[in-house]
Amino acid sequence: MTQGSVITDEMRKAVGVESEPTVxxxxxxxxRRFAEAIGDPNPVYSDEEYAKKLGYRSVIAPPGFHPEYxxxxxxxxxxxxxxRPPFTRNLNGGNEYEFFQPxxxxxVLSITNRLGDIYxxxxxxxxxxxxxxxxxxxxxxxxxxxxxxxxxxSY
Amino acid sequence: xxxxxxxxxxxxxxxxPPLQKNATPRQLVMWAGASGDYYEIHYNQDFALKNMLPGxxxxxxxxxxxxxQMLSDWVGDRGRIKKYGVSYRGMDVPGDNITGKGxxxxxxVDGKDHVVEAEIWLENGKGEKTTPGTAVVVFPxxxx
Numbered sequence: 001m002t003q004g005s006v007i008t009d010e011m012r013k014a015v016g017v018e019s020e021p022t023v024x025x026x027x028x029x030x031x032r033r034f035a036e037a038i039g040d041p042n043p044v045y046s047d048e049e050y051a052k053k054l055g056y057r058s059v060i061a062p063p064g065f066h067p068e069y070x071x072x073x074x075x076x077x078x079x080x081x082x083x084r085p086p087f088t089r090n091l092n093g094g095n096e097y098e099f100f101q102p103x104x105x106x107x108v109l110s111i112t113n114r115l116g117d118i119y120x121x122x123x124x125x126x127x128x129x130x131x132x133x134x135x136x137x138x139x140x141x142x143x144x145x146x147x148x149x150x151x152x153x154s155y
Numbered sequence: 156x157x158x159x160x161x162x163x164x165x166x167x168x169x170x171x172p173p174l175q176k177n178a179t180p181r182q183l184v185m186w187a188g189a190s191g192d193y194y195e196i197h198y199n200q201d202f203a204l205k206n207m208l209p210g211x212x213x214x215x216x217x218x219x220x221x222x223x224q225m226l227s228d229w230v231g232d233r234g235r236i237k238k239y240g241v242s243y244r245g246m247d248v249p250g251d252n253i254t255g256k257g258x259x260x261x262x263x264v265d266g267k268d269h270v271v272e273a274e275i276w277l278e279n280g281k282g283e284k285t286t287p288g289t290a291v292v293v294f295p296x297x298x299x
């Protein structure tokens with residue numbers, strides 16, 4: 001037997017509502033630390049002179065860099081309806097990255113996010129809730145830098 | 156860095172140069188600090204077991220970044236990644252030999268871009284594809 005839906009009207013109302021921007025200054029050291037955690041020795045992430053020879057202003061960030069986790073200049077609040085997830089256990093279901101230009105040290109990024117979709121499935125470990133979050137990164141000139149889509153699974 | 160590859164050199168069906176990884180628990184802690192993802196299933200064995208997991212598991216986003224590293228190495232300094240996405244279908248654990256792989260599925264010219272598309276994935280030590288995905292990348296062309 002399938003249990004009742006865990007998706008409430010409150011959750012449905014949260015879909016599509018854009019957050020206020022979180023503003024992050026991109027610095028060299030967190031980029032270097034991130035590349036080291038991946039185990040990626042590419043000098044374009046750590047050697048400013050090398051990056052400049054390739055035409056960048058400073059070092060660039062590796063793919064997957066998550067500046068929204070950095071200590072922000074300003075933390076944007078989620079505007080509109082929010083909800084408590086019905087489960088406490090979480091897994092990362094997937095990530096998608098669409099790159100418009102590299103993130104460079106010195107950039108000041110405005111990051112907004114919205115819940116793109118929410119759905120549920122019956123899985124091995126019982127009912128599972130899937131949330132698709134879309135995170136949009138723009139630079140100091142208002143240009144699109146990166147769109148990240150994240151699938152979260154709660155169970 | 157390896158020598159630059161060009162779009163003309165890439166054949167449909169060819170393999171993306173593989174990337175080998177074997178994460179220690181220490182690397183997962185480094186990743187937690189660098190990414191800000193401090194969820195305990197990645198470094199606290201008791202917590203992971205209570206969450207119905209086999210033990211501590213590798214962060215999905217770290218696995219995704221390994222595939223990003225494989226793609227960046229492949230396209231070189233003069234190429235770029237337009238888009239890639241991965242699904243974390245199977246859990247991966249520290250100590251296992253994990254390999255990033257890929258196969259070219261398409262190549263075409265789109266405006267100024269010399270584009271290549273590929274299936275990409277991570278395989279665990281048993282050869283199971285735990286992390287499948289797709290990528291769209293741009294290589295420099297010899298013709299300009």
